[in-house]
Amino acid sequence: MGIKWRRALLEGLLLCFIFFVIFGPISSLVIWSIAIRWYWPHVLPQEIGLAYWKQALGLQRDWAIAAVSIWGAFGTSMLVALVSTALVMTMAIPAGYALARFRVPLKALILLLFLMPKAFPQQPIFVNLLPTFTKWGLAGTVQGVILIHILVCLIFGVWITTSAFKAIPQELEEAARSVGATRWRTFWRVLLPLAAPGLLVSTVFVFITSLTEFTGTFFIGLPFVTTLPMLLYSSSGYNMQFASVIAIVLLIPSLLFMVLIQRVFRPEYMGGIAG
């Protein structure tokens, strides 16, 4: 076995360990999702099966099983999350660059403004927004939900992006200008690759935040827009099996992103930036 293989094996084991530490406590979700009958005082379910999974994935329809197909909600969630993330990042990257590099008047105030939706209890804000959204015809529409997600997510986008750009020394940009690169080309060839890890982190944050957002979706989207978290909340408490299935589905994107980040974070990007 070559060193490469051993290294890959070690990395795999380490990743499994990290997964266990993070997801071990959540393993009860897995058990719940396959429990057909599970009554106190039994430690493990008396009867297990994939009935809830099948029903949730639309593979069977049985009125005795309290679950519905999640595909509609899954589609809505993905659509909302992808569109919100794309829009947030197209705003956050230029905004973050400008806030990091230029003397923007009232910079602190602008950054604080982005923080506002997070600094207050969310419910009053959304309740207050509802009449406006209704007036604009956005209440109960996917567009309305996307807009509210953008509002919630912009903070992660802008704050993390700003610090990602700030961490790149000004001289790296000036060096590119001095060898003949325009501001635009400097941005693409020097800044963007160096800021990539930070931008990726910020994108992941935004995506996950949007995917799991409940409060805003609840106030603005009801009753026509159903996302996975809405489905989850409406069934949790009395129907742990179905709720567990949805919770696990919501975890999948995070797992995929962990693998992605592990592949993208190369030492070339990290080393030497401070030098």
Added chain:
Amino acid sequence: MPEVKLERVTKRYGKVTAVDRLDLVVHDGEILTLLGPSGCGKTTTLRCIAGFIVPDEGRIFLGEEEVTRLPPEQRDIGFVFQNYALWPHMTVFQNLAFGLQLRRTPKEEIRERVREVLSLVRLSGMEDRYPRQLSGGQQQRVALARALVLRPRVLLLDEPLSNLDAKLREEMRFEIRELQRQLGITAIYVTHDQAEALVLSDRIAVLNEGRLVQLGTPEEIYQRPANRFVAGFIGLSSFIEARVVEVEVETAVLETEDGIRLRVPRNALAEGQAVTLAVRPEHVEVLEGSPADPENAFRVEVIRAAYLGDSIDCRLRLGKWELRTQLPPGRVPPPGEALWIRLPREKLILIPA
């Protein structure tokens, strides 16, 4: 022909004037050093020439062309930064090739020119390394190569050696000087290190508080400093303040407040004029016992002496003045010991007060 010309360049930051009506001409093929303490405006000046900063007033020319408001990428300059500023996500080759690629140079030529410039800075074969895999000295050579590979009209260097250790710094001084001469490139070099400036420069421009204080060859600057600031900043100087009391045919006599009389060349001195004498350590002559010729010979007292290996650094008291000198290695005189010294009149530097 002037390669770089600055006309009354001024840059203010709020109430502080970083560069104050600076006029400067850099000739074709020379290396000129902007020398001064931190905050004297030398880096601001260099960044104005590079185009990273637009001056508030004044004009900057590269050759015939006015570039005052031209963005840096259109100026045809090479810039070497204090912290190297190599792009960490690119290999050495990519760092050097970037500028050439922007100029649409054919691939084969890029490879050839990168190879050429790398051998010039003695880094052949390092093409595929990443900057973080290189030492500080190597990184600075790559940074130099990156600026040189484009064959710019002017090379601008902003304290390029100050992040290196003392020994390497000394080596690199000569290396940069050699490269500049070999390529015949016009260069402007910013430093606060007077030794570096003396070694490197064809001419030195001494700046203080945003103004040009003196411009000249290293010899001129060292031997005939224009004022007390230059005398104190470049080389070591001890100062004695005095007044002209007698003017004769060839010499004049100065007297200090505490009655020390010195004979100096007459120059353009007038009776009653106040002058400052700058005494370099190497101009203090230590005598064996009491001298036969009393001219400018004084009995002084050792304040303290420090053994430096190749010499003894000695502070002497002459009346109320303190003189610094270097004695040849040998016995370290204890504080309080009396010595005879002479200040040869032709070596004293006279600065009108």
